[in-house]
Structure formats: C-alpha cells, structure tokens
Amino acid sequence: MNRKNDKMDFSFGWLALKLLGKSLYSNAWSAISELVANGFDAGAKNVYVYIDITKKNDAVIELFDDGIGMDNAGIATYVKVGFNKRIAADKPTDVNYLTMGRKGIGKLAALYLSENYYLVTKTSEGKSNWQMIYQENSSDEDERPFLSKTEDEIDIHCKDKWNSCPTGTLLQMNHVNLTGLGDAAFDALSKKLSNFFALDSMNGRKIHLCVNDRNNKTIAFKAVEKEIAFKNMAFIDYNSKDKNSNIPEIIESNIGNTIKFPFNKLNGKQYYEHTVKIEDFESIENIESHGTISCTNINGETVEKNYALTGWIGLHGSIDSKQATQNDPLFSRNKFYNPIQLRLYVRNKLAVENF
The missing domain is CATH 3.30.565.10 (Histidine kinase-like ATPase, C-terminal domain)
Structure with missing residues (x-):
C-alpha cells in the first residue's frame, strides 16, 4: 500500500x-x-x-x-x-x-x-x-x-x-x-x-x-542595576537561601532605618517617624517557605516537586513621589515604571509582572 x-x-x-x-x-x-x-x-x-x-x-x-x-x-x-x-x-x-x-x-x-x-x-x-x-x-x-x-x-x-x-x-x-x-x-x-x-x-x-x-x-x-527604594519601606518580609544573592545583606542593612509617614494631623506635623520592621518568612507563624507539592507534568503523570518560596515583600511608607523621594531618592514612579508591584520570577526571569 x-x-x-x-x-x-x-x-x-x-x-x-x-x-x-x-x-x-x-x-x-x-x-x-x-x-x-x-x-x-x-x-x-x-x-x-x-x-x-x-x-x-x-x-x-x-x-x-x-x-x-x-x-x-x-x-x-x-x-x-x-x-x-x-x-x-x-x-x-x-x-x-x-x-x-x-x-x-x-x-x-x-x-x-x-x-x-x-x-x-x-x-x-x-x-x-x-x-x-x-x-x-x-x-x-x-x-x-x-x-x-x-x-x-x-x-x-x-x-x-x-x-x-x-x-x-x-x-x-x-x-x-x-x-x-x-x-x-x-x-x-x-x-x-x-x-x-x-x-x-x-x-x-x-x-x-x-x-x-x-x-x-x-x-x-x-x-543595569536594581534600584530599590528600601529606605522608603515601612516593613519587609524576606526569605533567601540563594548563596549567590546579596538581597539579605541589603535588607538587613536597612534594619533601624527611620522613615517618615505622611500624616496631616499629628501635633501639627506633616509626618510621623517609623522604624523599619524586618522579618524572615520562616519566623512568621503558618508560613511554609519550602516543601513538596504534587503536580501533573505535560505527559499527564503525577510527580512530586520540591519548591522554595524565596524573595522579599516590602510595604512602601508612602507612594507620594515627593514624600517617598525624601525617604529614599531611588523612589521613582510614572506611567512607564511602577515600583508598587509584586513580581513573580521563574528561573530568574520575570513570569508575572504584577502578581
């Protein structure tokens, strides 16, 4: 045939x-x-x-x-x-x-x-x-x-x-x-x-x-370098087991920083001072930063995968450009760049820009 x-x-x-x-x-x-x-x-x-x-x-x-x-x-x-x-x-x-x-x-x-x-x-x-x-x-x-x-x-x-x-x-x-x-x-x-x-x-x-x-x-x-306004952060959670990353050192160097929160009715002042708080993920109750999860691969097979949640999450003290740049000159925000995002990286490459 x-x-x-x-x-x-x-x-x-x-x-x-x-x-x-x-x-x-x-x-x-x-x-x-x-x-x-x-x-x-x-x-x-x-x-x-x-x-x-x-x-x-x-x-x-x-x-x-x-x-x-x-x-x-x-x-x-x-x-x-x-x-x-x-x-x-x-x-x-x-x-x-x-x-x-x-x-x-x-x-x-x-x-x-x-x-x-x-x-x-x-x-x-x-x-x-x-x-x-x-x-x-x-x-x-x-x-x-x-x-x-x-x-x-x-x-x-x-x-x-x-x-x-x-x-x-x-x-x-x-x-x-x-x-x-x-x-x-x-x-x-x-x-x-x-x-x-x-x-x-x-x-x-x-x-x-x-x-x-x-x-x-x-x-x-x-x-090209990361320019993160850590000195405008009021609170930071982080976890990094990456031996190649310098993020833990950068974050820990901000322990004790004092930032100014805008607040119009505090004893006639326009702000109050706040000491930056920093915690490790693993120090927070009920946070599992690593473990194993079952998932289905492209062949339809159920497999066990190890995972690790690494990185950091920070809360800006202010997003008002004038006040934020007084806390940290690195702060920048306009229609082309938004520092107020939770980004997800996979294999060191951006996967989701605003998670």
Missing part, C-alpha cells in the same frame, strides 16, 4: 512568522528583554544593549553578548520555532545557572522589532554573518522563511566593544520604529530591564545599556 500521502507537513509561511512575532510581545522593552535572556542562555556573562534613537522613526538597536556563539548547527537550531533549550544535550552554561528559554521562540523578538536585521556570530572556530529580510512572496506562498548568509560589510555601531568579545552573537536591528516612546520611557528603560531579571541571583551576570539620543554621542555603556 502506498502511504506517500498519509502524512502532510504543516507549512510555516512568512505571514505566520510575522503574526507570531507580533503577538508574543506587548512592547519593545519586553522584546529586548527576551533577546537578553537568549544571550544569557548562550552562556554569556555580559549582554550589551545599544539603542540609537537619533531618528526615532528609523532607530537602530544592537544587542550582543559574550556567549559561545553559533556554528552552522547552532544556526540551524536558531531558525527552528519551537525548541526546548532545557533538554538540549550541550548546555553551555555553568551548573548554577537556570536556563530561561524553553519554547525556542525568543528569536521572534528580533522580528517584532525589525523586519530587516543582521545576525553576526563568532565561535572559537570562526565567524559568520546572516541577514533576515521579511518578504511575503506573492509568487510562492509556500516559501518558508529563511536567514541568508551574507558577505555584506556590516557597519556595527559598537564595533570596539563587540570586537572585545572573543565569542558571542550580535543582532543589529534596523529601521526600528520607536516614535511612540518619549524621554520618560527611555529614562525608565534601565529600571524596566532590571525588573525583567533577578539579577542579584545570576552569578554576576550583567546587562549593559547605552542609549544614543543625538549625533556623535560617545558610546558609553552603563551596567
């Missing part, structure tokens, strides 16, 4: 690729964070984000890392939409690093930002340049999307810093439209990026950011 026609492969065309990329990310910053996560999953200790907004309607974003880079086999994996990096045979990261990616869709973030981008990658064995140009082929609707190897001379803005990385991958995304983002959005970018990752638990991995908003500006990267 001829079984030739008993199997029909799905065809994944240009339009499907574009629609998938557009549906995955709500804004440019979330797409950039996904590309940063890809760099860390490639073994990078440093990921660099450069944004040239000299022309916001025709911006350039360069994002590169000092990871292991990709050979031809790596490129073949890169173009797959749907690839579980957590079960990959060759894991390029250290034993203390938790791989963030799982579904192999992070590369679509580049397409979300740009329909014309270059991918430059170098390993210990060599270097190659690739280009993606989005093109809906009306003459061949069955044509599948592809990267093209190119010999083009690519004008890399951050050439010196990129050349200092012995191995790694660079994405240059051209003709990016960022016209909807004003100065406040770019001022908040560093804070937003710091919130996408639990940087204090990532073995010293760093994100470096540079935004060029005028011609001939010197390219100078600044490390």
Whole structure:
C-alpha cells in the first residue's frame, strides 16, 4: 500500500512568522528583554544593549553578548520555532545557572522589532554573518522563511566593544520604529530591564545599556542595576537561601532605618517617624517557605516537586513621589515604571509582572 500521502507537513509561511512575532510581545522593552535572556542562555556573562534613537522613526538597536556563539548547527537550531533549550544535550552554561528559554521562540523578538536585521556570530572556530529580510512572496506562498548568509560589510555601531568579545552573537536591528516612546520611557528603560531579571541571583551576570539620543554621542555603556527604594519601606518580609544573592545583606542593612509617614494631623506635623520592621518568612507563624507539592507534568503523570518560596515583600511608607523621594531618592514612579508591584520570577526571569 502506498502511504506517500498519509502524512502532510504543516507549512510555516512568512505571514505566520510575522503574526507570531507580533503577538508574543506587548512592547519593545519586553522584546529586548527576551533577546537578553537568549544571550544569557548562550552562556554569556555580559549582554550589551545599544539603542540609537537619533531618528526615532528609523532607530537602530544592537544587542550582543559574550556567549559561545553559533556554528552552522547552532544556526540551524536558531531558525527552528519551537525548541526546548532545557533538554538540549550541550548546555553551555555553568551548573548554577537556570536556563530561561524553553519554547525556542525568543528569536521572534528580533522580528517584532525589525523586519530587516543582521545576525553576526563568532565561535572559537570562526565567524559568520546572516541577514533576515521579511518578504511575503506573492509568487510562492509556500516559501518558508529563511536567514541568508551574507558577505555584506556590516557597519556595527559598537564595533570596539563587540570586537572585545572573543565569542558571542550580535543582532543589529534596523529601521526600528520607536516614535511612540518619549524621554520618560527611555529614562525608565534601565529600571524596566532590571525588573525583567533577578539579577542579584545570576552569578554576576550583567546587562549593559547605552542609549544614543543625538549625533556623535560617545558610546558609553552603563551596567543595569536594581534600584530599590528600601529606605522608603515601612516593613519587609524576606526569605533567601540563594548563596549567590546579596538581597539579605541589603535588607538587613536597612534594619533601624527611620522613615517618615505622611500624616496631616499629628501635633501639627506633616509626618510621623517609623522604624523599619524586618522579618524572615520562616519566623512568621503558618508560613511554609519550602516543601513538596504534587503536580501533573505535560505527559499527564503525577510527580512530586520540591519548591522554595524565596524573595522579599516590602510595604512602601508612602507612594507620594515627593514624600517617598525624601525617604529614599531611588523612589521613582510614572506611567512607564511602577515600583508598587509584586513580581513573580521563574528561573530568574520575570513570569508575572504584577502578581
């Protein structure tokens, strides 16, 4: 019996690729964070984000890392939409690093930002340049999307810093439209990026950011850091068994801080003083910060999983910007950045922004 026609492969065309990329990310910053996560999953200790907004309607974003880079086999994996990096045979990261990616869709973030981008990658064995140009082929609707190897001379803005990385991958995304983002959005970018990752638990991995908003500006990267207004906190609960995290030391250094609560009718004063209270989760009755839970995996099997509730929860003494910044100058709040959120991280990557 001829079984030739008993199997029909799905065809994944240009339009499907574009629609998938557009549906995955709500804004440019979330797409950039996904590309940063890809760099860390490639073994990078440093990921660099450069944004040239000299022309916001025709911006350039360069994002590169000092990871292991990709050979031809790596490129073949890169173009797959749907690839579980957590079960990959060759894991390029250290034993203390938790791989963030799982579904192999992070590369679509580049397409979300740009329909014309270059991918430059170098390993210990060599270097190659690739280009993606989005093109809906009306003459061949069955044509599948592809990267093209190119010999083009690519004008890399951050050439010196990129050349200092012995191995790694660079994405240059051209003709990016960022016209909807004003100065406040770019001022908040560093804070937003710091919130996408639990940087204090990532073995010293760093994100470096540079935004060029005028011609001939010197390219100078600044490390993205958590800027938490702990000195505006009235109460903090925390639990951290992560040996790589410095959060317990930071929190405990705030023991004894005195903050000012706004209160209009206290002996004619506009505030009263409050000493910050700090407790460990495990010191609170009925709080189980670790244990075992039964759950069902993707195969329908019931399995036992160990869990640990780590992190911290703080209560701001005031969310009035004037009063809060008097308590702690690090306090910042606007329509692009909200410090009043309970965020949930999985594998050191933001899973729920406002839990």
